[in-house]
Amino acid sequence: MKEKELRRSLSVLPIGTVMKLTDLSARQIRYYEQQGLVIPERNEGNRRMYSLNNVDQLLEIKDYLSEGINMAGIRHIYEQQKEREHAKQEQMQKSLTDTDVRRILREEIKAVGGLADRADKLSVHKKKL
Amino acid sequence: MKEKELRRSLSVLPIGTVMKLTDLSARQIRYYEQQGLVIPERNEGNRRMYSLNNVDQLLEIKDYLSEGINMAGIRHIYEQQKEREHAKQEQMQKSLTDTDVRRILREEIKAVGGLADRADKLSVHKKKL
DNA sequence: ATTTTATGTCATATTTTATAACACGAAAAT
């Protein structure tokens, strides 16, 4: 599902479209950006270009606001989220090295298996042992 | 998967974005429209707004063109496609009425079952028959 | 009672898009 993620993160929507999709005013969208919440990419002409993920985030912000949470609160939430993602990232990193360890172990086993094979070939002598 | 279809058919992309996504010039995109191939919606300000489906179709057209097929050919292909869709539509229609028929049959069976029930209730007399 | 927040509104500059026209090489038709 990597392709889907890519699609959702492509900055292809002008602010006008985002306004309609979120039912937010340009003023609001720009203000949230100013507050460090949703920072869109810019095209060559300095126009803001949003992704579907950006839109989702804006809708999320709408929800938070309607729950009475203010900018600072929302900012905090996203910082927390980033932290969690960071932690997960580290976790991933760790588990990756774990699989590395497993791979190495497997290779060691394989090596041992090789020895076993040789032992098999020598097994004609087994009975003798 | 109705929601996905909706997403893909939402007219949210300005022509500039479509140009980048398809690597076609505005001239080309508009010409294909003029030729009846990809007709985008328009926003209140008469700007063309494209959907992801539109983009896919444009990419398809690019392929056809690179295969040497001309506008007329592509138009023909799409007309065929429409016909097929239409046929499928009719088929759907048909099979829907089929299920209707089945439903009706089921109801008839149920009705018969009702009679059967009554027959059961009368079955105390069965032996008499 | 002030100050801060979140948003509206307005003005100005820049960018993007629409439309129409002219051009032009390559392919097709005559």
Added chain:
DNA sequence: ATTTTCGTGTTATAAAATATGACATAAAAT
């Protein structure tokens, strides 16, 4: 061998969309 048609580029002009910054303000926080 010409003439037409096709697909696209380019240019000019007008309208729409967007960016930025300033001023305004009701509601909330202090």
